[in-house]
Amino acid sequence: MNRRHFLELTALAGVAAIAPAARCAPSGESIVNDVSDLNPVHVARVQRPRSTDDVRVALRAWSGRVSVGGGRFSMGGQIAAPDSLHLDMRAMNEIVSLDVAGRRVRVQAGTTWRDVLDRIDPHDLAVRVMQSYSNFTVGGSVSVNCHGRYVGKGPLANSVRAVQIVTVDGEVLELTRERDSECFAGVFGGYGGLGVITEVELDLDTNDAIERRVHDVRLGDYPAFFRETILRDPRVVLHNADLTPPSFAWPRAISWMTTDRQVTVADRLIPRGLDYSLEQNAIWVMTELPGGKLLREGIVDRINLAGKPVVWRNHEASLDTASLEPRTRSMSTYLLQEYFIPVGNFVPFARRMAAILRERGVNALNVSIRHSPPDTQSLMRWAPTEVFSFVLYYKQLHTEAASRAASAWTRLLIDAALANGGRYYLPYRRDATGAQFAKAYPEAGKFAALKARVDPGRRLTNLLWDQYLPRR
Numbered sequence: 001m002n003r004r005h006f007l008e009l010t011a012l013a014g015v016a017a018i019a020p021a022a023r024c025a026p027s028g029e030s031i032v033n034d035v036s037d038l039n040p041v042h043v044a045r046v047q048r049p050r051s052t053d054d055v056r057v058a059l060r061a062w063s064g065r066v067s068v069g070g071g072r073f074s075m076g077g078q079i080a081a082p083d084s085l086h087l088d089m090r091a092m093n094e095i096v097s098l099d100v101a102g103r104r105v106r107v108q109a110g111t112t113w114r115d116v117l118d119r120i121d122p123h124d125l126a127v128r129v130m131q132s133y134s135n136f137t138v139g140g141s142v143s144v145n146c147h148g149r150y151v152g153k154g155p156l157a158n159s160v161r162a163v164q165i166v167t168v169d170g171e172v173l174e175l176t177r178e179r180d181s182e183c184f185a186g187v188f189g190g191y192g193g194l195g196v197i198t199e200v201e202l203d204l205d206t207n208d209a210i211e212r213r214v215h216d217v218r219l220g221d222y223p224a225f226f227r228e229t230i231l232r233d234p235r236v237v238l239h240n241a242d243l244t245p246p247s248f249a250w251p252r253a254i255s256w257m258t259t260d261r262q263v264t265v266a267d268r269l270i271p272r273g274l275d276y277s278l279e280q281n282a283i284w285v286m287t288e289l290p291g292g293k294l295l296r297e298g299i300v301d302r303i304n305l306a307g308k309p310v311v312w313r314n315h316e317a318s319l320d321t322a323s324l325e326p327r328t329r330s331m332s333t334y335l336l337q338e339y340f341i342p343v344g345n346f347v348p349f350a351r352r353m354a355a356i357l358r359e360r361g362v363n364a365l366n367v368s369i370r371h372s373p374p375d376t377q378s379l380m381r382w383a384p385t386e387v388f389s390f391v392l393y394y395k396q397l398h399t400e401a402a403s404r405a406a407s408a409w410t411r412l413l414i415d416a417a418l419a420n421g422g423r424y425y426l427p428y429r430r431d432a433t434g435a436q437f438a439k440a441y442p443e444a445g446k447f448a449a450l451k452a453r454v455d456p457g458r459r460l461t462n463l464l465w466d467q468y469l470p471r472r
Contacts, residue, residue: 032080034072037329038403038429041080041463043067048091052164052172052198058087059196060170067462068192070110070140073321074427075335077463078144078191084461087196089139095119096199103204104161109139109197114272116202117314121268126207126313128159132240135321139197144427145189145378147389149238149256149370151230157188157377159203165195168455172198177377186450189380191426193451193465210237211259211310214252217241222251223346223388226371230255237313243367243390248354251369254305256316265311269318276323283326283334287363287395324393332397334365335406338425339413340372340387345420352416353390360409363395380447382423389425407431414440430467437468445470 033040044064049055059066062085069079070089080086092110099105100123107116114134116127130136131146142163145155153159163175165187173195175184186194217225222241230239235258241251326334341349357364368391375381392413396402410431414424423440424432438444448470451458458465 032067032069032072032086034074034077034079036075036333036335038075038333038398039077039080039463041067041077042082043080043086044083046086046088048088050091052166055087055166055196055198056170056172058085059166059168064459066168066196066460068143068196068460070137070143071112071135073136073140074144076428076430078427079462081461081463081466089137089196092139092198098123100125103206104201105204106162106199106201107138108199109142110137111139112137113141114269114318114320117269117318120204121207121312121314124207125204127317128203128205129153129156130317133319133321133324134317138200138202142188142197142200143191144425145375145380145382147370147372149240151236151239151371152373154372154383155188155375155378155381157185157375160188160200161203162199162201163187163197164199165197167195168457168459182379182450183454185377185379186447188378189382189426190447191462191464193447193460193469194454195460205313207312207314208237208258209261209263209310210256210313210316211261211308212305213255213257213308214305215255217251217253219243219249219251219350220347222253222369223343225253226388231371233257235259238316239371241369243350243354243369245364245366246358248350248357248367252305256311256313259310261310263310263312265309265315267315268312269314270320272320274320274322276320276325277327279323280325280327283324283365286365330398332395334393334395335429337392337394337410337413337428339390339392339417339422340382340425341390341417341420341422342385342387343371345422346388349416349420349422350390352420353392353413356409356412356416357392360405360412362406362409365393365395367392379443379450380426380441381443382425384423385421387422411436426464430464432468434468438470444468 030042031040032043047058065081065084067081067084068087072079089110092108093115094108096106112135113130129150131148141156145157147155165173230236236255238256241253243251370389372383372387374385375383396406414432414436417424418439
């Protein structure tokens, strides 16, 4: 089995690039769905803009509701609304400008992180913050305020210099920390509620050679291990720790740190279009056959994580979600959840989470642990304090009964996060009660007030905001 991080999770799932369309002819498509294949939404029409002007014209020509989609990796209807004009942003995929000396790049919102990597890698530059996989659109990543495995960097908002949006009345706004700072803060984790993101300007880092180190740590020792061994070591660039079923008791800490050693993998980026059937078969075995999960923890991971390979940072950033994709989603689907827990409550939440997953028979593949410092940039922030994030990757049958059961145990996990002073992440299934949402995101009232100023008719929407956003 070749080494592939097929069971490392994305902390976020870069979702709908806050985006609409225009000059392009509307498609005949009337159903918009996401990668989970669980949320078909009938929209009035789909348009695919190629420029900011296309978006502006489309919004001025349409008087009804508008929804925005990018890579379609959100899993709870965050990209669509019934009877809306759906703006599919994936045709807006150009690199607008690259300042090599200033280490910054400006891109259209539908550009994927892989597109960015292809452009900046020849200049030995790297993305500062992105998800663990490269398929997501940049605008969608802004709209969910994604994060990755980047130690000490926090959410994407920390590495964005400027965001261009088009308001629902067709006005083009350039947002920065200094220019309309309130809207700038609101677009991160705003899920398209304030305007259609059309361009994003990003800070970049250098593309260094990095070496992998792996440690198995006791659950109760992990917070101290992370603080002393990872957070205080300036050489560590990427880090996550995996908890595997059935015990979820031994975090396997995986770190990538800068090194002077020669790279051992020739490719600077993972080649596009690889065959991931081996990884897909392995995931099926682990989720369907007796003893499959023990096989993963005892054998598969030890093979995949053996040695100390040295790769370019951009190689590790160019992972492809195809390595996680099942062969079919007709019978079952693979989903994510994420919970952000203050560092002091890491152990009690981890133990309660494990108990819920076991008691409810959740077909979990793993839980990936990340870290973030406090978020001081975003309005709808998921890290008001320093947090560890728990990214749950699980398999669910395509049945109403399975969905009802998942909703029940998900609300138990949300209660556990709230009881430990934490929050849950919004790009996933909309199983939280209204009270749980209000407790997890007390800033929602301020966001609703801001939306009332820039979109008083609440025309920019999706199923997430239809369900949870307070009325002003």
